[in-house]
Amino acid sequence: MSARKFAADKLLWETLGRWKRSSPELDRIQFLKTVPFFDQLSNRQLKRVSDITFERTYQTDELIFEEGQPGAALFLILDGKIAIEVCRETSTTRLAVLEKGAFFGEMALLDDTPRSATARALERTRTLALYRNDLNGLVYRHPRTACRIYRSLATMIGDRLRSTNELVQMKTPADTAGLG
Amino acid sequence: MSNVQDFEEKERERKVRRKVFYLTFATLALIFGGFLLWKLSSLILPIIVGCLLALAFRPVKERFRIRWLPHEIQVLCSFAAIGVVLFFAFNTFRKHIPDEEQKLEFKVRLQYKLNERYRQLVAKSPEGKANAVAALLEKELGPLMDKINQVLTLNAEERNLFLKYAAGYNGKPPIQSKFVDYFRANQTTGKYVIPEETPAGTASPTAPAAPTQPPAAEEGTSLESKFSAWILAPLIFLFLGFDNGQIRRFFISLVPNRYFELSLTVLDRLDDAIGRYLRGTLIECFLVGLTLALGLILLGIPPGIAVAIGVVSGLLNAIPFLGAVIALVIGVSYALIAEDVRPLIPGLNPNDLALYVVILVVIAHVLDDVVFQPFVLGGAVNVHPLVVVIAIIAGSLIMGLWGMLFAIPTVVVVKTAVETFFKELKDYRII
Numbered sequence: 238m239s240a241r242k243f244a245a246d247k248l249l250w251e252t253l254g255r256w257k258r259s260s261p262e263l264d265r266i267q268f269l270k271t272v273p274f275f276d277q278l279s280n281r282q283l284k285r286v287s288d289i290t291f292e293r294t295y296q297t298d299e300l301i302f303e304e305g306q307p308g309a310a311l312f313l314i315l316d317g318k319i320a321i322e323v324c325r326e327t328s329t330t331r332l333a334v335l336e337k338g339a340f341f342g343e344m345a346l347l348d349d350t351p352r353s354a355t356a357r358a359l360e361r362t363r364t365l366a367l368y369r370n371d372l373n374g375l376v377y378r379h380p381r382t383a384c385r386i387y388r389s390l391a392t393m394i395g396d397r398l399r400s401t402n403e404l405v406q407m408k409t410p411a412d413t414a415g416l417g
Numbered sequence: 418m419s420n421v422q423d424f425e426e427k428e429r430e431r432k433v434r435r436k437v438f439y440l441t442f443a444t445l446a447l448i449f450g451g452f453l454l455w456k457l458s459s460l461i462l463p464i465i466v467g468c469l470l471a472l473a474f475r476p477v478k479e480r481f482r483i484r485w486l487p488h489e490i491q492v493l494c495s496f497a498a499i500g501v502v503l504f505f506a507f508n509t510f511r512k513h514i515p516d517e518e519q520k521l522e523f524k525v526r527l528q529y530k531l532n533e534r535y536r537q538l539v540a541k542s543p544e545g546k547a548n549a550v551a552a553l554l555e556k557e558l559g560p561l562m563d564k565i566n567q568v569l570t571l572n573a574e575e576r577n578l579f580l581k582y583a584a585g586y587n588g589k590p591p592i593q594s595k596f597v598d599y600f601r602a603n604q605t606t607g608k609y610v611i612p613e614e615t616p617a618g619t620a621s622p623t624a625p626a627a628p629t630q631p632p633a634a635e636e637g638t639s640l641e642s643k644f645s646a647w648i649l650a651p652l653i654f655l656f657l658g659f660d661n662g663q664i665r666r667f668f669i670s671l672v673p674n675r676y677f678e679l680s681l682t683v684l685d686r687l688d689d690a691i692g693r694y695l696r697g698t699l700i701e702c703f704l705v706g707l708t709l710a711l712g713l714i715l716l717g718i719p720p721g722i723a724v725a726i727g728v729v730s731g732l733l734n735a736i737p738f739l740g741a742v743i744a745l746v747i748g749v750s751y752a753l754i755a756e757d758v759r760p761l762i763p764g765l766n767p768n769d770l771a772l773y774v775v776i777l778v779v780i781a782h783v784l785d786d787v788v789f790q791p792f793v794l795g796g797a798v799n800v801h802p803l804v805v806v807i808a809i810i811a812g813s814l815i816m817g818l819w820g821m822l823f824a825i826p827t828v829v830v831v832k833t834a835v836e837t838f839f840k841e842l843k844d845y846r847i848i
Contacts, residue, residue, distance in 0.1 A: 291666065291681075295674055302678065307844050309678040349682075366677070370685050371662075377479055 246280050262287060265315075265365065271338050272313055274389050282382040289371040295358035301342075304355045308345025310366040314338065317362025322355045334359065345369055346390060459646045462819055467653025469826065472688070473695040474499065478658060492658040496651075510725055518589060521571065521579045522596050523754070528569035529599035530754045532606055535562050559609035566606060679845045683837050690833040695826065697793045698735055704789045705781055706731020709744060712777040716770060717760040718751065726751060730778075734785070736821045737805050741782045748774040800828055 265287045269275050275283060292315070295301055301312060304324060312319075319335045332354060335341055341356055346369050375383040454461070478495055486494075515523055539555040571579060578586075579600060585591040657664075665684065672680045710727025714720050730744030752771040760767060800808075805825060812824030842848045 289662065291669055291677070293674055293677060299674060301674070303846070306678070306846065307682070309682050368681050368685075370681075374479070 242279065242281075249281050249284060261292075265290070265292075268315060268338075268365070269313075272340060274311075274313070274340055274343070274393070275386065277385045277389060278382060282379070282385065285375065285379050285382050286367070286386070289375065290365040290367050293364050293366055295362045295364065297358060297360050299358045301356040301358060301364065302352050304353065305351045307349040308342055308352050308369075309349060310368045311340060311343045311346050312356070313340045313365040313367070315363040315365055317364075318359040319362060319364075320357045320359050322357060323353075324355065343390060343393065346372055460649060462816065462823075463647050463650040464653055465823065467650040468657065469695055470650070470654045471657035472692050473699060474654075474658075475692065476696070488661060489659055492655070496655050496658060500651075506728075509721075510728060512721065517578070518582045518587075518592070521575060521582065522592060524569050524571060524575075525579065525596055525600045525603060526754045527750070528566060528603050528606075531565060531569075532562070532603070534753060535609075555609070563608050563610055566608075570603065571600075676845075676847075679841050679847065683834075683841050686837045686841075687830075687834055690837070691826075691830055694829050694833075698826070700793045701785065701789045702731045702734045704793070705734045705785050708781045708784060709748070709777065712781065713748070713774070715761045716765070716773050716777065717758040717767065718755060722751065733822075735825070736809060737825060739809060739821060741778065744781075745775065745778045748778055800825065800832065804828060 262284075266280065266283045269278075269283045269286060270280075275286060278286065290313075291310075295317070301319065302308070304322075314335055314337050316337050319339070319341065321332045321335065321341060323330045323332060342352065344350065345352070346367070349369070372383060372386065375386075474495075478492065483491060535558060539551045539558070579592075582589065583592045583597050583600070669677070669680060669684075706727040708727075709730050710723045713723035713726060718726075726744075726747055729747060730740070733743045734740040736743075749771050752774040755770055758767040758770055760770075760773075765773060805828070808824040808828045809821050812820030812822075812827070814820070816823070839848075
C-alpha cells in the first residue's frame with residue numbers, strides 16, 4: 238500500500254471515527270468488507286460502493302424479484318434469509334437458501350436479460366442493492382474501483398463456468414456408457 | 418393456533434390502516450401541492466430552467482472530474498467557469514443592446530429606410546405611369562405602411578429628445594447629420610392612403626392612443642419579485658450540481674419493494690432520454706446560431722451585430738417553426754436599415770441584402786433539418802408536427818414566450834415518461 242493511499246485511508250477512518258460508532262454508513266462499509274465480491278477493494282473504494290447502494294427491507298414471503306423479470310440490480314444480504322426458487326409448471330423447486338453476507342442476482346450487473354430464478358424472503362430481510370447503471374457510472378468516476386468489481390464478477394463467472402464444465406465432464410462418460 | 422389467527426387478524430387490520438393512511442396522506446399532499454403551485458406559480462419557470470440546466474450540464478461535471486479534488490469544490494469551480502463564460506457572453510451581447518439615443522436613431526433610420534424602400538417599390542415610370550403590379554402593391558401595402566409609420570413616428574417627447582441628441586446631449590457627441598436628415602424627411606412623410614371623411618368631432622380610429630404608463634413603484638416591485646424568483650435558477654443549478662445521488666435515493670426509498678428495480682430503470686431511462694434531448698437541442702441551437710452569424714458576416718454585416726443576431730436566432734430556434742420566422746424578421750429588419758454594407762462574397766449587390774438574408778435563413782434551416790437535427794438529435798425523440806403546433810400554441814397561451822420555448826421539451830418529457838413507464842410496467846409483468 239502506497240504512503241498516499243495509506244494516508245487517505247487513515248483520513249477516511251478518522252472521519253468515520255468522528256461520527257457515531259454505530260453509524261449506518263460505517264456498518265455498511267464493514268459489512269461490504271466481509272462480502273467476497275468486494276474483497277479486493279480498499280476502505281475508500283468500499284465507501285464509494287456504499288454510496289451507490291440502496292438499502293431495502295423485505296418482509297417474510299415478500300418477493301425480491303421474479304423469474305422472467307428484467308434484472309437491474311445485484312442484492313447483498315445484510316441480515317435475514319433468502320430462498321432462490323425456480324417455478325416449473327406445477328411445482329416450485331428451491332435451489333438454495335442464502336443467509337447474511339451472501340449475494341444474488343449478480344448477472345444483472347452485466348445486462349438486463351430476464352432473471353433465471355425467483356428470490357423470496359424467508360424472514361424479515363435487509364438487503365443492499367447495487368444498480369447496474371450506477372456501477373457503469375462508477376467506470377467514469379472511479380475506474381479503478383469499477384475495474385476491481387468487474388474483475389471479481391468475471392472471476393466468479395469463470396469459476397462457475399469451470400465447475401459447470403467439470404460437472405458436465407463427470408456426467409458425460411456415464412451418459413455415453415448408458416447410450417452404448 | 419389462536420395466536421396465529423390473532424397475528425393474521427392484526428396484520429389485516431394493519432394493512433387497512435396503512436391504505437387509509439396512504440390515501441389520506443396522498444390527498445393532503447395533492448391539495449397542499451396544488452395550493453403551492455397556484456400561489457408560487459412565478460417560481461415554476463426558474464425551477465424548471467435550473468433543473469434542465471443541471472441535467473444538460475451533468476455529463477460535463479461527470480467527465481471532467483478531478484479525483485483528488487473534493488466534489489463540492491469541483492462543482493463550485495465548474496459553476497464559476499460557466500458563470501464566467503455566461504458573463505462574457507452577456508457582456509458582449511449587452512454592448513449591442515441600443516441605449517436611449519441609439520433606440521431613437523434606430524426608429525428614425527428604420528422609418529426612413531422602410532419608406533424609401535416602399536417608394537422605390539411603387540415608383541411610377543418617368544412618364545408618370547404606374548404599372549399594374551406597382552398599383553396592386555400600392556393598394557395592398559399602403560395601409561400597412563401607414564400603420565408602420567404610425568408606430569415608428571416619434572412622439573413629442575421623443576422628438577424633443579432626438580433634437581437634443583442631435584445637438585449633443587448627456588455627454589454624447591451630436592448625432593450624424595444624415596440621421597437628422599432622415600428625421601426631417603420622416604416629419605414630412607404623409608399618409609399613403611387618404612382616409613374617408615369622418616364626421617366632424619369624431620376622433621380618428623387610427624389616432625394613436627396615449628400610452629398608459631404603469632406606476633413606477635408597481636413596475637419596480639414586479640421587477641424585484643421577478644429578479645428574486647430568477648435567483649432560484651442558478652441556486653437550483655448549483656445545488657443539483659452538489660447532489661451526489663441523494664435526491665434520487667430519497668425518492669427511490671419511498672417506492673414499494675415491488676417497484677424498486679422498475680423505478681430505478683424508469684428513472685434512469687427518463688434521465689438519459691431527456692438529458693440527450695436537451696444537450697442535442699442546445700448543440701443544434703448553437704450550430705444554427707453559428708451558421709447565421711457566419712453567413713451574416715459573409716454578407717457584410719458588422720461581426721458584433723451578426724453574432725448578436727446569431728445568438729438570438731439560435732436561442733429562438735428551440736421553438737419549432739416560429740424560431741425560423743423570428744430569425745427571418747430580425748435579419749430582414751436589420752438588412753433593411755443597414756448602410757455601407759460591403760459583402761465579403763464578390764458579386765453580391767448590397768442593395769439586395771434583405772433578399773440574401775432571406776436566402777441565408779432558408780439555408781440555415783434546411784441545414785438544420787437535413788444535417789444538424791439528424792446528426793445531433795438522431796431522431797431519438799420524434800414528435801408529430803401537429804402535436805408540436807398544438808403544444809406551441811398551448812405554451813404561448815399559458816406562459817407566453819417562455820411557454821413556447823418550453824412547450825416541446827415538456828412534450829418530450831411527458832412522451833418519454835409515458836412510453837418508458839408503460840414499456841417497463843409490461844416488462845416487469847405489472848400490467
